[in-house]
Amino acid sequence: MVAKGDMLYAWASDAACLEKGECGGAVTALLKYALESKMVDGVLTVKKGADVYDASVEIVTDPADVEKGAGSLHCGTLLLSKILTKYQDGANNKKLALPVKGCDMMGLLELARRNQVNLDNLVLIGLNCGGSVAPVNARKMISEKFGIDPSDVVKEEIDKGQFIVITKDGNHKGISIDELEEEGYGRRSNCRRCLYKVPRQADLACGNWGVIGDKAGKATFVEVCSEKGADLVSKAEAAGAVATSAADPKGIAIRGKVENAMLKLGEKWRKHDFAALSGNLWDDIQKETSRCIKCYSCIENCPVCFPKEEDLKKATTMVPTGQVPPNPMFHMRRLAHISDSCVNCGQCEELCPMDIPLALYSHAVRAEADTTYLPKLGEAPYKN
Ligand code: FAD
Ligand code: SF4
Ligand code: SF4
Secondary structure, eight states: OOOOOOEEEEEEESSSHHHHHSSSSHHHHHHHHHHHSOOSSSEEEEEEEHHHHHHHOOOOOOOOGGGOOSSSSSSSSOOOOHHHHHHGGSSSSSOOOEOOOOHHHHHHHHHHTTTOEEEEEEEEEEEOSSSSOHHHHHHHHHHTEEEEEEEEEEEEEEEEEEEEEEEEEEEEEEEEEHHHHHOOSOHHHHHHHOOSOOOOOEEEESSTTOOOGGGGGTSSSEEEHHHHHHHHHHHHHHTSSSSEEEEOOHHHHHHHHHHHHHHHHHHHHHHHHHSSSSSOOOOOOOOHHHHOOOHEEEHTTTOOOOOOOOHHTTTOOSSSSSSSSSHHHHHHHHHHHHHHTOOHHHHHHHHOOOOOOOOHHHHHHHHHHHHHHHHHOOOOOOOO
């Protein structure tokens, strides 16, 4: 029997799933088992869309379709939490299983605090995440730094600190992420600042860190974080969907070291990015937002900001309508609404057509509030 707190290696029993999965396919096999056994009514999968830069989401109800999502996509524009509230009624009327990165998990916790999502109806398979690359930047980096036509790339991976691409002709090329980032390429700026690499508020936290020996690359490290997660792995193993072994103690130590190194790197990027704010944040915000075209994308895509649709574009005492760029209160009000709960997911910034560094501002405000108030309020469930 698997119990909360266990550390395991897990892999899919089915040969096709093992082959298709990123690191042995356990996550896909667990999601499939959850659906087959009717533990859930549907599974949210993330699958390749038009190309490797296009991560798309599908809710599947046929267990045979779960494998469409096998594999990790590091270059999509994706956040799963708001999709559940927008298109799945916050899982209020159905049970769903889904993979979640740290930012997805933090978004869900914030939405649950606002009664926008029913966590009891979700089975959450956490994915450790060292960061992802924005699609436009990924294409630029692959063209300029790898010297490869981005459209020829059929698979990308992040392994042992390298970003690796595989082309349609079967060529592999990897470059260290440190080198890429020194030259201005690499992960999203919000991912670089993230301090939530192992999503322990999910039911399971899965990843490749700490898988050593003959299982390296062929199994996933699973930290069992809840009774629900323990129940899923126990039942899936008993049904023959996955196989497990106890994690190697050396692997557990390595995983801890890598996580700590990533947290230190995150702190370094925070210092770097926040120090670059001129010392007068409001001046910066006013200057940058003066090119805002008031498209509302930053509000519509933020997992912690959701005014009622009918109120979104109404004139209020704070923000008059019909002005572009909008009155500065448009941005002040947005910051006021989200600043204590910004999860640094980066969606506002990435989807802003005017390239305004919105996530930097909201994250700087949240990070300062956390430092100022947390010792008095107690630790938050995550450190974003
Ligand atoms: P699979 O059976 O291949 O299943 C993978 C699941 O992930 C599928 O359900 C798929 O739908 C889902 N998925 C794919 N892309 C995304 C996405 N962008 N967002 C949400 N869900 C997605 N592990 C580490 O230990 N260290 C890391 O630094 C690390 N970084 C990662 C970064 C990203 C962006 C992702 C998606 C994963 C990362 N992982 C990391 C986890 C690792 O790559 C494997 O997903 C994990 O080991 C499970 O392997 P598997 O073979 O069991 O998964
Ligand atoms: Fe303005 Fe950018 Fe927000 Fe659109 S996404 S409203 S342009 S700040
Ligand atoms: Fe994500 Fe931006 Fe909202 Fe913060 S303000 S939670 S970075 S979309």
